[in-house]
Amino acid sequence: VIGVDWGTTSFRAYRLRGREVLDRLDLPLGILAVAEGRFERALQDAMGPWLADGERRILLSGMIGSRQGWVEAPYLPCPAATADLARALIPVPFAAAETLLVPGLSAADQDSVPEVMRGEEVQIMGTVDPSGGTTTVCLPGSHSKWVRVAGGRVEGFSTHMTGEAFAALRGHTILGRLMQPDAPPDPDAFRRGVVRSGDPGGLLHHLFGVRTLGLFAQLGEAAAASYLSGLLIGHEVRAAAPLQPASPVLLIGAGALCELYACAIGQCGGSARLAEADAAAQGLALIGERAAWTSPDC
Amino acid sequence: VIGVDWGTTSFRAYRLRGREVLDRLDLPLGILAVAEGRFERALQDAMGPWLADGERRILLSGMIGSRQGWVEAPYLPCPAATADLARALIPVPFAAAETLLVPGLSAADQDSVPEVMRGEEVQIMGTVDPSGGTTTVCLPGSHSKWVRVAGGRVEGFSTHMTGEAFAALRGHTILGRLMQPDAPPDPDAFRRGVVRSGDPGGLLHHLFGVRTLGLFAQLGEAAAASYLSGLLIGHEVRAAAPLQPASPVLLIGAGALCELYACAIGQCGGSARLAEADAAAQGLALIGERAAWTSPDC
Numbered sequence: 001v002i003g004v005d006w007g008t009t010s011f012r013a014y015r016l017r018g019r020e021v022l023d024r025l026d027l028p029l030g031i032l033a034v035a036e037g038r039f040e041r042a043l044q045d046a047m048g049p050w051l052a053d054g055e056r057r058i059l060l061s062g063m064i065g066s067r068q069g070w071v072e073a074p075y076l077p078c079p080a081a082t083a084d085l086a087r088a089l090i091p092v093p094f095a096a097a098e099t100l101l102v103p104g105l106s107a108a109d110q111d112s113v114p115e116v117m118r119g120e121e122v123q124i125m126g127t128v129d130p131s132g133g134t135t136t137v138c139l140p141g142s143h144s145k146w147v148r149v150a151g152g153r154v155e156g157f158s159t160h161m162t163g164e165a166f167a168a169l170r171g172h173t174i175l176g177r178l179m180q181p182d183a184p185p186d187p188d189a190f191r192r193g194v195v196r197s198g199d200p201g202g203l204l205h206h207l208f209g210v211r212t213l214g215l216f217a218q219l220g221e222a223a224a225a226s227y228l229s230g231l232l233i234g235h236e237v238r239a240a241a242p243l244q245p246a247s248p249v250l251l252i253g254a255g256a257l258c259e260l261y262a263c264a265i266g267q268c269g270g271s272a273r274l275a276e277a278d279a280a281a282q283g284l285a286l287i288g289e290r291a292a293w294t295s296p297d298c
Numbered sequence: 299v300i301g302v303d304w305g306t307t308s309f310r311a312y313r314l315r316g317r318e319v320l321d322r323l324d325l326p327l328g329i330l331a332v333a334e335g336r337f338e339r340a341l342q343d344a345m346g347p348w349l350a351d352g353e354r355r356i357l358l359s360g361m362i363g364s365r366q367g368w369v370e371a372p373y374l375p376c377p378a379a380t381a382d383l384a385r386a387l388i389p390v391p392f393a394a395a396e397t398l399l400v401p402g403l404s405a406a407d408q409d410s411v412p413e414v415m416r417g418e419e420v421q422i423m424g425t426v427d428p429s430g431g432t433t434t435v436c437l438p439g440s441h442s443k444w445v446r447v448a449g450g451r452v453e454g455f456s457t458h459m460t461g462e463a464f465a466a467l468r469g470h471t472i473l474g475r476l477m478q479p480d481a482p483p484d485p486d487a488f489r490r491g492v493v494r495s496g497d498p499g500g501l502l503h504h505l506f507g508v509r510t511l512g513l514f515a516q517l518g519e520a521a522a523a524s525y526l527s528g529l530l531i532g533h534e535v536r537a538a539a540p541l542q543p544a545s546p547v548l549l550i551g552a553g554a555l556c557e558l559y560a561c562a563i564g565q566c567g568g569s570a571r572l573a574e575a576d577a578a579a580q581g582l583a584l585i586g587e588r589a590a591w592t593s594p595d596c
Contacts, residue, residue, distance in 0.1 A: 109499065113507040114514045143506060158499060159506040164471045172466040173459070199409045201456060202537025203501050204530065208441060208457040212412040232502065239500025 001057045002050055002097070003284025004043075006064035007119055008032055014281040015050050016288065021281050023050070031069050039070035040094055051096050056295045059288045060092065061102040061280070062119035075106035075116055081153040082125045082283075086290035098295040102287055107156045115157055119280070120145050123252050126283025127275045128152055136241050137250045138265075138272075140233075140257045142167075146240040160236040166229060169207065175228060178214040180221040189223035190260060193230020194237075194267045203235045233264045243270025252279050299355045300348055300395070301582025302341075304362035305417055306330055309340075312579040313348050314586065319579050321348070329367050337368035338392055349394050354593045357586045358390065359400040359578070360417035373404035373414055379451040380423045380581075384588035396593040400585055405454045413455055417578075418443050421550050424581025425573045426450055434539050435548045436563075436570075438531075438555045440465075444538040458534040464527060467505065473526060476512040478519040487521035488558060491528020492535075492565045501533045531562045541568025550577050 005012045009030035015023040027046055034042045044051075047058070065073035073090040089100040104118035120139050128135060130152030137147040142163035148155040170176045196206055210228050213219035219227055243249070249265055251258040252275040262272040303310045307328035313321040325344055332340045342349075345356070363371035371388040387398040402416035418437050426433060428450030435445040440461035446453040468474045494504055508526050511517035517525055541547070547563055549556040550573040560570040 109503075109507075113494070114510040114516070115506075116510055116513065158503050159510075160500070160502040161471070161473075161505040162502050165467065165502060165505065168466040168470040169463065172470045173462045196409070196411070200537070201407065201409075202458070202533055204458040204460050204463060204534050205407075205456050205537060207459040207463065208413075209407075209411040212414055212457075215414065216412045218412070235500055236502050239498070239503060 001059055001285070001288040002047060002055050003281060003288060004047075004058065004060050004064075005062050005119060005122065005280040005284070006031065006060055006069075007062040011046065012280060013046065013050075014278075014284060015055065016281065016285045018289075019282060019285045021278060024281070031063050031066075037070070039064065043094060043099075044096055047096075056097050057288070057293055057297070058094065058097045058099040059089075059102065059284050059291065060099065061122040061284060065090065065101045065103060066118055071101060073101050073103040076103045078105055078107040078157070079153045079155050080105055080121070081151075082130070082286050083290055084153075085121060085125065086287050086292075089287075089291055098293060100291055100293075102284075105154055105157070107154075109156075109158050115159060117145055117157065117159070120147075120252075121154060122283035122287065123279035124149065124154060124283070125152075125286055126279040126281065127250065127252055135250055136247065137252060138240070138261060139252045140261045141253060144236060144240075158240060160240060162232050162236045166232050169232075170225060170228060175207065175210045175224070178211060178221055179224045179228075183222040183225060185256075186223040186226040187263070189219070189226040190230035190233075191263065191267060193227040193232075194234035194264045195230075196227075197231050197234025197238060198268070203231070206231050206235075229260065230264065233260060234268065237261070237264045237268050237270075243268055245269070245271045247271075248273045250275055299357055299583070299586040300345060300353050301357045301359075301579060301586060302345075302362075303360050303417060303420065303578040303582070304329065304358055304367075305360040309344065310578060311344065311348075312576075312582060313353065314579065314583045316587075317580060317583045319576060322579070329361050329364075335368070337362065341392060341397075342394055345394075354395050355586070355591055355595070356392065356395045356397040357387075357400065357582050357589065358397065359420040359582060363388065363399045363401060364416055369399060371399050371401040374401045376403055376405040376455070377451045377453050378403055378419070379449075380428070380584050381588055383419060383423065384585050384590075387585075387589055396591060398589055398591075400582075403452055403455070405452075407454075407456050413457060415443055415455065415457070418445070418550075419452060420581035420585065421577035422447065422452060422581070423450075423584055424577040424579065425548065425550055433548055434545065435550060436538070436559060437550045438559045439551060442534060442538075456538060458538060460530050460534045464530050467530075468523060468526060473505065473508045473522070476509060476519055477522045477526075481520040481523060483554075484521040484524040485561070487517070487524040488528035489561065489565060491525040491530075492532035492562045493528075494525075495529050495532025495536060496566070501529070504529050504533075527558065528562065531558060532566065535559070535562045535566045535568075541566055543567070543569045545569075546571045548573055
């Protein structure tokens, strides 16, 4: 089986034998980079060698199943486990191989505002223990997800627009003018931002402090972006979930960002552990094992 | 006396006789629009007719006293009243008239992050009753100010980057793609956003709801910008000051924006009243009366 985590800006393919990753391919071929929606052609080009080598089954996940993607897959409502996702796969018309699509998940937060994810559900299934107890999982990013998992099932989740808000505030407000471009991360400034996020006054007030601390030479231009990052991630972490040292948050994602979240979670009274790599590949393998393929295995 | 409220994007001049406004001029001549810092030339051109008519004293306020302006005026620390501002005026080298500059105010919020304003202090002095009790004043805008005033003195204040955050989020995140450009304000959607701001989960989480409500057809493209505005102003109002119906917040600023703030303050358990117009002109007149001019009155 070929598993593809096909997102807005990335295309990560895994050639799988059971749960073993035989080969992998990481291309800058996110759905925004595919001209005129020619997804079949793009998949054919990218997977040509593996298909020529006999692969006949492809499992897709991520934003490729969104309205802007190839085939729109309705969200599967929570609670949902690996088996539920495997039963809800959507066929995709692709001539060169039997191709199925993992639907995203939907949920309602406690005030019935809808919640959605696409792609993260596969990473979660590839990481959590199906026989495990209640765990909080966090997938940091442009749209960070905080997920309640119990017994291998996603019970519910909430999204925080932290990464995208950071980029917009840094790139398109007065705050960016006080920041040295391409400054290396400043861990002390990050921690200072996380501390500040616990003060009264709210995020919109704390943002202005990035400017005034700079104005009064209490925050250098090389440190300001890390401070802003700590401020935003601190606000997210404090609002997202109850934190306890004895119940570590399971972090899934890129190493450097997960390290920042682990730091912030620790500062806010919790603890964190980092998931092993290849969460998406493992999740695609587990769902692929349970899929009702009609084609013969290669 | 000529009073000029000279901001980043606006130039508002008042020809004053005592507290009476004899004439006024509103030009798109903010400090960002003055090429190469030729402020003397710009003032000469704009005020030529009034100077030719005998005016010999000019009082400036606003961002013209910032590092990006004509002469940088050190912030006057709070608490400060009209007389304190009048004693702290900064002379500006202008050949055609004796010209003085009102300094901005600085403060420390409760956690000793610095706070600053330039221009708003004049509007406040032009509005509040010098013999009045403790009042909360709010000046909505890109950088909204919430000000504690007692006995005509500014005791302290906090800034919320609400307007600028709104513009960055609408213009430079995925949220803007779901918004109909130039849709008229939608009061119901605004109120819905204010209600949402009182839910748990935090602002960064509530932002994502703008997207998902749109995705599930629970918020129309014509209503989404007003909902986002209600969300942000609601978060500001709830965090900025304790609100009580019996202690109305005094709102200073443009009518439409002040009406939105009055609505949000009411929804959040407070009450508000709108200041009379010409706050800047009245403040410049009051400070000008107390200034130690050396030139003869015209």
